[in-house]
Amino acid sequence: MPEMVTVIVDDVSVTMPAGSMVSAAVLKSGKHAFRRSATGEPRGPLCGMGICFECRVTIDGEAHSRSCQTICRNGMDVRTDG
Amino acid sequence: MGESRHVCDVLVVGAGPAGLAAAFRAAESGLRVIVVDDNPAAGGQIWRGENSKPASADAQVWFERIRSVEIEFINGARVFQHGAGKTLLAETTHGVAELNYTSLVLATGARERFLPFPGWTLPNVMGAGGLQALVKTGLPIEGKRVVIAGSGPLLLAVAAYLRVQGADVLLIAEQASSMKLARFGVGLIFNLSKASQALGLRKSFSRKGAKPEGRGVRYLSGCWPVAAHGDGRLECVTLVRGGKRWQVACDYLACGFHLVPNVELAELSGCVIESGSVRVDEFQQTTVPDVYSAGETTGIGGLELSLVEGEIAGLAAAGKHEAARGLFAVREKQRKFSELLNSTFALRDELKSLVAADTIVCRCEDVRFDQLRTQSSWRSAKLQTRCGMGPCQGRVCGAAVEFLFGWRAESVRPPVLPVRVDSLIRSEFKL
Numbered sequence: 001m002p003e004m005v006t007v008i009v010d011d012v013s014v015t016m017p018a019g020s021m022v023s024a025a026v027l028k029s030g031k032h033a034f035r036r037s038a039t040g041e042p043r044g045p046l047c048g049m050g051i052c053f054e055c056r057v058t059i060d061g062e063a064h065s066r067s068c069q070t071i072c073r074n075g076m077d078v079r080t081d082g
Numbered sequence: 083m084g085e086s087r088h089v090c091d092v093l094v095v096g097a098g099p100a101g102l103a104a105a106f107r108a109a110e111s112g113l114r115v116i117v118v119d120d121n122p123a124a125g126g127q128i129w130r131g132e133n134s135k136p137a138s139a140d141a142q143v144w145f146e147r148i149r150s151v152e153i154e155f156i157n158g159a160r161v162f163q164h165g166a167g168k169t170l171l172a173e174t175t176h177g178v179a180e181l182n183y184t185s186l187v188l189a190t191g192a193r194e195r196f197l198p199f200p201g202w203t204l205p206n207v208m209g210a211g212g213l214q215a216l217v218k219t220g221l222p223i224e225g226k227r228v229v230i231a232g233s234g235p236l237l238l239a240v241a242a243y244l245r246v247q248g249a250d251v252l253l254i255a256e257q258a259s260s261m262k263l264a265r266f267g268v269g270l271i272f273n274l275s276k277a278s279q280a281l282g283l284r285k286s287f288s289r290k291g292a293k294p295e296g297r298g299v300r301y302l303s304g305c306w307p308v309a310a311h312g313d314g315r316l317e318c319v320t321l322v323r324g325g326k327r328w329q330v331a332c333d334y335l336a337c338g339f340h341l342v343p344n345v346e347l348a349e350l351s352g353c354v355i356e357s358g359s360v361r362v363d364e365f366q367q368t369t370v371p372d373v374y375s376a377g378e379t380t381g382i383g384g385l386e387l388s389l390v391e392g393e394i395a396g397l398a399a400a401g402k403h404e405a406a407r408g409l410f411a412v413r414e415k416q417r418k419f420s421e422l423l424n425s426t427f428a429l430r431d432e433l434k435s436l437v438a439a440d441t442i443v444c445r446c447e448d449v450r451f452d453q454l455r456t457q458s459s460w461r462s463a464k465l466q467t468r469c470g471m472g473p474c475q476g477r478v479c480g481a482a483v484e485f486l487f488g489w490r491a492e493s494v495r496p497p498v499l500p501v502r503v504d505s506l507i508r509s510e511f512k513l
Binding site for chain 2: 016019020024028041042047052064069
């Protein structure tokens with residue numbers, strides 16, 4: 001078994017293999033809308049590589065963090081706008 | 083937040099195959115080399131996660147080479163602007179890193195080209211490489227229904243990877259015509275998707291257009307998505323092929339229309355960009371002295387071309403021009419292949435009519451197609467509609483707008499990526 005880490009996505013605990021990205025944890029938690037667009041549409045990851053900024057969430061209080069470029073750490077608090 | 087200062091002979095931006103090859107050749111020549119990359123680990127997109135666990139022979143060879151020499155890696159750092167003299171500034175989680183170099187190698191790779199169509203902004207409609215990256219970094223895909231669409235050899239590589247991970251890949255829709263694919267050689271396309279997957283891939287795919295045999299995946303040429311549907315997230319996709327139009331229910335639509343080079347940093351560095359790629363001389367040097375570029379940044383050509391260009395750039399930066407010259411023939415062969423690749427997967431004009439009046443083109447600022455079609459240029463679109471002015475700075479809509487209207491994004495300005503105000507303040511003192 002690989003080492004696991006647990007993050008909290010909108011108050012839901014999600015356990016992921018160590019090294020996983022926050023974006024994967026958000027989807028695994030059952031959330032599909034990561035943020036709301038300028039006109040209020042739900043949005044989720046598009047590019048998966050840090051260029052599109054569609055997967056932005058709030059991580060440990062820091063808004064506009066790219067979830068696809070952030071590795072899950074134990075106890076991390078992730079907030080979507082979904 | 084703090085500052086750090088790093089000095090090197092060769093600074094490589096991008097830790098994909100081209101960047102790693104350049105870094106290795108320069109370090110092997112005894113130079114002090116730093117590789118800076120936005121991602122948490124080296125490997126770029128194609129070798130994502132293979133630093134620790136190589137899945138392909140190429141990755142294994144190159145990561146071993148990298149470990150055999152001394153190279154400083156600065157990961158999770160986004161280069162956002164130039165400092166005074168030969169300096170780049172990068173934002174890290176700790177603050178701003180000042181990177182001082184004698185030679186610079188820009189190996190910033192490529193991104194997928196996304197084309198707008200109704201529903202493309204729904205959650206779970208992603209890039210093909212985008213979904214692959216998510217799965218590589220922990221997204222469980224087992225049993226999920228995936229439609230792969232768009233254009234290019236990446237679609238096949240992604241399909242093969244996702245199947246190995248247990249996804250239910252329903253079909254692959256390739257916009258290129260069967261005639262173009264045949265000219266290219268379907269076998270060659272399958273060969274492109276290298277790695278351990280290659281054989282399994284070839285076996286698992288039935289002939290194009292044929293009914294699925296066993297667990298084979300249909301590879302449909304001349305087929306593309308016209309709409310994605312769902313309430314709050316993707317539920318199904320409408321595809322067209324010939325005169326036929328049908329819907330497929332799925333959990334993910336992985337859709338990318340081949341690739342476009344990431345040239346923003348090169349442009350900011352003053353390098354001449356030609357047809358969307360960085361112009362380089364025979365030694366991979368850009369139009370700016372001591373600034374080299376290699377890999378997809380100089381034109382989409384795949385792994386082998388990226389590696390050989392990287393090697394040439396690294397050797398040239400180390401002054402080993404004769405050794406670099408020895409690799410020209412290999413590069414030439416790969417370039418021919420690249421030309422064939424790009425003409426095969428050139429986008430058909432019909433794709434320009436996928437977009438509806440109310441389809442969002444710029445996802446950052448929610449700019450609709452009908453707001454854009456009355457504009458005369460990229461500049462006026464920016465000024466009048468805010469198209470391309472959001473956090474991605476036109477990296478997504480730029481390629482789409484170029485395809486739809488023929489406008490080229492112009493005037494890249496620092497910072498080339500959104501950064502913290504703190505980083506901007508610190509950078510003020512470096513200029």
